[in-house]
Amino acid sequence: MYFKKMQSRTKQKFVPYIFILPFIISYVAFFLYPAIYSFVLSFFSYKGYGKAKFIGLSNYINLINYDTMWNSLGNTFFYFLLSFIPTMIFAFLLALIVRSKPISRFQSIYKPIIFLPQICAVVASALCFKIIFGERVGVISQLLGKAIPFLSDMQLMKWTVVVLITWRAIGWYFIIYLSGLTTIGDDIMEAANIDGASAVQSTWHITMPMMKPTFMLAFVTNAIGSLKLYTEPNLLLSQNYDPPMQVAPYVNLIINSLSGGQFGMASAAGWILVVVILILTLIQLKFFGGDD
Amino acid sequence: MKTKNITSAIVLHFVLVIACLVAVYPVFIMVFGALKSAQELSSNAAGLPIVPTLDNFSRLINYNSGLIVRTFFNSIFIATTYTALTCIVASLAGFAFAKYKFTGRNVLFMMLLITMMIPPELNITPLYLIFSKLGWLNTYQVQIIPGIANVFSLFLMRQYMITIPDSLIEAARIDGASDFKIFRTLILHMSVPAIGALAILQFLSKWNELLYPKIMLTKQELMPIMVILPTLNELDSARSVPWELVLAGCSLVTVPLIIVFLIFQDKFLSSVTMGAVKG
Structure with a gap:
C-alpha cells in the first residue's frame, strides 16, 4: 500500500514534464540549439565546408564598418517608422469612430471590411501593389493618364512600400484597438458626457490613458514585426529579390551573406538585428511603459 | 441637437x-x-x-505542367499539418504550465518568454547548415517540423487554460481520471476557443511564409505556392x-481565404484579440 502510494506520487511528479516534453524537445532542437550555433558561428569564418576559422569579432567589426549595413538598417527603420505612424493613427481613429454611438450598431458591417487586407496573403498584396504602382500597366498611372515612376525612382519606391505595409496593417491594429475600447465600458464614457466633457476631451483624458496597455502592446509587437521586414520591399521593388541597395531592407543583408556562403557573417548580421530589436523594445518600454 | x-x-x-x-x-x-x-x-x-x-x-x-495546382496543395498540406502540430504541442505544454506546480516552472517560463524577442530570421542561417547536413533540404518536413514549438502559442494556450477552474480538474481526478484523460476530455474540450484562435493565426502565418521556404527549397514541386507566384513573372x-x-x-x-473569412469572421476577429495577449 505504502509502496503503491509512493509510486503514484513519483509518477505524479513526472506528469507535467511529460506534457512539456514535446514542446521542449522541438524548442531546443529547432530554436535554442540553432540560436546558440549561430552565436558561436558569428565569431568564425565559415564557408559551409572545410574547417571554420575563428576570427573573433571580425564579422561584427566588418559589418559595423560596412556602409550597406547602415544603409539597409536605415531603410528598415524608414519602413518601420513611416508605416508605424499612419497605421497607429488611422487604426485608432477608425476604432474610435466604429465604437462611437451613432456607428456602433453598424460595427458588424465595417469590421470585416476594414480587416480584409489582412486576409490577403503578403505575397499576393505585394504583387498586386506592383500593378497599382506600375508604370506601364499601372493603375495609378492609367487613372492619372501619365506614367509616374513609382517603382524606379528611389524616393518614390520607398514610399510605395510604406503604403503597402500601412494598407495591410491598419485592419489588424484596428481590431486590437476596438477590443481595447470595448473593455473601457460605456458607463465611464457616459459619466464623462454627463459631466459635460466633449468627445475630444473625454477621448484625450479618459480613453487614451486607459488604452495605454493596449497601445504599448501594439507598439512593441509592431516594432518587432517591422524590423524583420523582407517580403514587401523585395517583391514590390525587384524582379528577383535584388532590390537596389538604397531601398533594400536589413534582412537582405543576412540573406545575401547566407546565399554568398558567408555563414559567419550572416550569423553576425542576425545577432546585430537581435540587439537592435532588444534596444528598441527597451526604449519603448521605458517611454510608454511608465510604472509597470 | x-x-x-x-x-x-x-x-x-x-x-x-x-x-x-x-x-x-x-x-x-x-x-x-x-x-x-x-x-x-x-x-x-x-x-x-x-x-x-x-x-x-x-x-x-x-x-509548367500543373505546378500551380501542385504547389497550391503543398501550401494547404504544409500549413494544415503545421497548424495541427503546433496546436497539439502548445496545448500539452500550456496545460502543464497553467495547472501544475513543478520544479523550474517559473524560471523556464520566463526564459521562454525572453526568447520571444529573438526573430526567427536569426535562425535561418544555422538551420540551413543543420538541414543541409541532415539531408532535410527539399523535403516537406523541413517546412513543417521546425517552429512547431513556438512560445507565442504556448503563452496563448497557458493564459487561456489558467482560467479553467481547478475544481473541475479536482472533480475529474476524484472520479479516477488519469492526467492524460483529464487533458484529453476536459481541458481540450474547454480550450476550443483558444485552440481555434491559435489555429487561425498559425495557419495564416504559415500560409504567408516566403523567406524560409525560399531558402530551404530548390525543388519547385515541393515549394509552397507563395514562392512560385512571384516567379510567374519570368x-x-x-x-x-x-x-x-x-x-x-x-x-x-x-479568394478562398476571403470566403472562409467571411463565413467565420467572428472567429477570425476574435483570434486577433486573443493573439494580442502576447507581450
Missing part, C-alpha cells in the same frame, strides 16, 4: 465608407484583373472587366511580365 447628431453620423459613415473603399480596392483590382485579357489589362487595369474571361485561370492550371522574359496571370495566381490564394 438632433440635426447635429444626424450630420455627425453622416460624416462618420462617410469616413468609414472611404476607409472601406481603400481597404477593398486593391482586392478588387486583383480579382477583376484576373478576369481581364493581357490586352485589356494594359489599357484598363483600374476598372471592371469589359470582356471578362476565365482564360487566365486555365493558363494558370496548365502552367514566364516569358523579364520584359513582358504576364500580369494577368500573376493576378490570377494572387486571386487563387486570396
Whole structure:
C-alpha cells in the first residue's frame, strides 16, 4: 500500500514534464540549439565546408564598418517608422469612430471590411501593389493618364512600400484597438458626457490613458514585426529579390551573406538585428511603459 | 441637437465608407484583373472587366505542367499539418504550465518568454547548415517540423487554460481520471476557443511564409505556392511580365481565404484579440 502510494506520487511528479516534453524537445532542437550555433558561428569564418576559422569579432567589426549595413538598417527603420505612424493613427481613429454611438450598431458591417487586407496573403498584396504602382500597366498611372515612376525612382519606391505595409496593417491594429475600447465600458464614457466633457476631451483624458496597455502592446509587437521586414520591399521593388541597395531592407543583408556562403557573417548580421530589436523594445518600454 | 447628431453620423459613415473603399480596392483590382485579357489589362487595369474571361485561370492550371495546382496543395498540406502540430504541442505544454506546480516552472517560463524577442530570421542561417547536413533540404518536413514549438502559442494556450477552474480538474481526478484523460476530455474540450484562435493565426502565418521556404527549397514541386507566384513573372522574359496571370495566381490564394473569412469572421476577429495577449 505504502509502496503503491509512493509510486503514484513519483509518477505524479513526472506528469507535467511529460506534457512539456514535446514542446521542449522541438524548442531546443529547432530554436535554442540553432540560436546558440549561430552565436558561436558569428565569431568564425565559415564557408559551409572545410574547417571554420575563428576570427573573433571580425564579422561584427566588418559589418559595423560596412556602409550597406547602415544603409539597409536605415531603410528598415524608414519602413518601420513611416508605416508605424499612419497605421497607429488611422487604426485608432477608425476604432474610435466604429465604437462611437451613432456607428456602433453598424460595427458588424465595417469590421470585416476594414480587416480584409489582412486576409490577403503578403505575397499576393505585394504583387498586386506592383500593378497599382506600375508604370506601364499601372493603375495609378492609367487613372492619372501619365506614367509616374513609382517603382524606379528611389524616393518614390520607398514610399510605395510604406503604403503597402500601412494598407495591410491598419485592419489588424484596428481590431486590437476596438477590443481595447470595448473593455473601457460605456458607463465611464457616459459619466464623462454627463459631466459635460466633449468627445475630444473625454477621448484625450479618459480613453487614451486607459488604452495605454493596449497601445504599448501594439507598439512593441509592431516594432518587432517591422524590423524583420523582407517580403514587401523585395517583391514590390525587384524582379528577383535584388532590390537596389538604397531601398533594400536589413534582412537582405543576412540573406545575401547566407546565399554568398558567408555563414559567419550572416550569423553576425542576425545577432546585430537581435540587439537592435532588444534596444528598441527597451526604449519603448521605458517611454510608454511608465510604472509597470 | 438632433440635426447635429444626424450630420455627425453622416460624416462618420462617410469616413468609414472611404476607409472601406481603400481597404477593398486593391482586392478588387486583383480579382477583376484576373478576369481581364493581357490586352485589356494594359489599357484598363483600374476598372471592371469589359470582356471578362476565365482564360487566365486555365493558363494558370496548365502552367509548367500543373505546378500551380501542385504547389497550391503543398501550401494547404504544409500549413494544415503545421497548424495541427503546433496546436497539439502548445496545448500539452500550456496545460502543464497553467495547472501544475513543478520544479523550474517559473524560471523556464520566463526564459521562454525572453526568447520571444529573438526573430526567427536569426535562425535561418544555422538551420540551413543543420538541414543541409541532415539531408532535410527539399523535403516537406523541413517546412513543417521546425517552429512547431513556438512560445507565442504556448503563452496563448497557458493564459487561456489558467482560467479553467481547478475544481473541475479536482472533480475529474476524484472520479479516477488519469492526467492524460483529464487533458484529453476536459481541458481540450474547454480550450476550443483558444485552440481555434491559435489555429487561425498559425495557419495564416504559415500560409504567408516566403523567406524560409525560399531558402530551404530548390525543388519547385515541393515549394509552397507563395514562392512560385512571384516567379510567374519570368514566364516569358523579364520584359513582358504576364500580369494577368500573376493576378490570377494572387486571386487563387486570396479568394478562398476571403470566403472562409467571411463565413467565420467572428472567429477570425476574435483570434486577433486573443493573439494580442502576447507581450
